[in-house]
Amino acid sequence: MVVPHHASGARLARHRLADELAEVVPAALLADLVAVLAELVGNAVRHADPLPGGVVRVAWRLRTTSEGRQVLLRVTDGGAADGPRMRTADPDAVDGRGLHIVSGLASRWGVDRDGLGQSVWAEFDPAPERSGLVAAG
Numbered sequence: 001m002v003v004p005h006h007a008s009g010a011r012l013a014r015h016r017l018a019d020e021l022a023e024v025v026p027a028a029l030l031a032d033l034v035a036v037l038a039e040l041v042g043n044a045v046r047h048a049d050p051l052p053g054g055v056v057r058v059a060w061r062l063r064t065t066s067e068g069r070q071v072l073l074r075v076t077d078g079g080a081a082d083g084p085r086m087r088t089a090d091p092d093a094v095d096g097r098g099l100h101i102v103s104g105l106a107s108r109w110g111v112d113r114d115g116l117g118q119s120v121w122a123e124f125d126p127a128p129e130r131s132g133l134v135a136a137g
Contacts (some may be wrong), residue, residue, distance in 0.1 A: 001058050004039065005050030005077070010041040013058045025064065025069050029124060032105040033060075033071060040100040043120070051077030051117060068126025073106075079117040091099050126137040 001016060003009030014034050021030055037058070044056045051057060057076040062069050102109050105123035113119075 046079040048080040
């Protein structure tokens, strides 16, 4: 899907992802997917140029494995002079934590660049099934 290179783009992408995957992936995974997608689209809007037409491209792919559903999110923008990188944020800073959130929730993430721009992707491995047992601590 394409969304505007504007703050509203993250909201549109979140809602579409949640609507399409609500019945397909566990609720906890969906919450992580929505949070990461919001970060990636927000970063594209704040830090990168738009694609032609003033848009950002958003995509997701599900793959079923023997362990469950694996999900790949990808956000493509027109690129920026400096690529995405994790920053150290001061405790009082209002930004600078987005890629730490992505790194903490996704199994892995990265950046692909081509002549048209860049894609930031995040991959989520299937969560192991819960046995219902609680470990003593």
